Amino acid sequence: MTNSILILGGTTEARLLAEVLANDTRFATMLSLAGRTRTPISMPVPVRTGGFGGAQGLADYLAENRIDMLIDATHPYAARISANAAEASRISGIPLIALRREGWVEQGGDRWTHVENVEAAMAALGTKPRRAFLALGRQELLPFEQAPHHSYVIRSVDPVEPPLGVPFTHYITARGPFHEADELRLLADHGINAIVSKNSGGSASYGKIAAARTLGIEVIVIRRPVLPAATSFESVDAVFSHLAQIFPAERGE
Structure with a gap:
């Protein structure tokens, strides 16, 4: 049967x-x-x-x-x-x-800031210009247009169209898994000092979390619903x- x-x-x-x-x-x-x-x-x-x-x-x-x-x-x-x-x-x-x-569990050496949603994550970046890596879906990027003083590196499976209406943005189109060594290079090469991420769990996208720990980078984590x-x-x-x-x-x- x-x-x-x-x-x-x-x-x-x-x-x-x-x-x-x-x-x-x-x-x-x-x-x-x-x-x-x-x-x-x-x-x-x-x-x-x-x-x-x-x-x-x-x-x-x-x-x-x-x-x-x-x-x-x-x-x-x-x-x-x-x-x-x-x-x-x-x-x-x-x-x-x-x-x-x-979900991922915060470990010693992590610098996590927990927020409830994308809008709160955008606010958590603060008023001082930062270089932020946005590890979010295309549909969740729009709120960051309200913070054009930051520079953004945005990675997505599909191209972001239309592009985000901010002056300093670098786009990466790629599909995981993403390994820690590669994430270390990406974060260092772009001078990233903040990551905005969901707590997606799993191993495919954990590399950026481990790399942030190594580099001492703040990770703004959107809580799970x-x-x-x-x-x-x-x-x-x-x-x-x-x-x-x-x-x-x-x-x-």
Whole structure:
């Protein structure tokens, strides 16, 4: 018997989980992406791009496509999507589990300043001109136009279009993982004295945090949002083990 799985993706872990499930004949897996990245990585399962029309739209999709399990493997800061997933699960009766990577933990030598949102991060840079590395998505850069006295280095998967309306900006288009040694060079070469980052967790983008520690650079960390309660796992292996218990292989396979 084939079990239909819908993964709400957008993270490295979502892609890795899709790869694992694609190689298991028990599962027919669909990966849903919001479509914010223009050039997503090739996926091993069918991909659906775009929104569902809120919680009710997602609930209708789950029912119409006879989905057996919904997996929220979205970014830790995709609070609205996670809330819609929880509500869609409640409406439809389709079970939901979440793959939520653990956040980074502040260590000795770190200089972290915790803030609630992007606007607060912009304010935390202060009034004195600084050279700031913005490790944020394209959609979250606009508030920094209110602080044109800083110089910015901005790295994103897709080009920032239109460019930010500030006079001193350097753009880097790149896709991780980013290693500590490379991040050390980037921060030093650009004279960075502040980083603005979400606490994304995982290893792919941790290099800048470790490099900042080595160089004594302040990291302005945007706190994670509160996500709805769900049966949660921190690794792809843990999710797969859970699915294997719920959908055991048929005898003879």
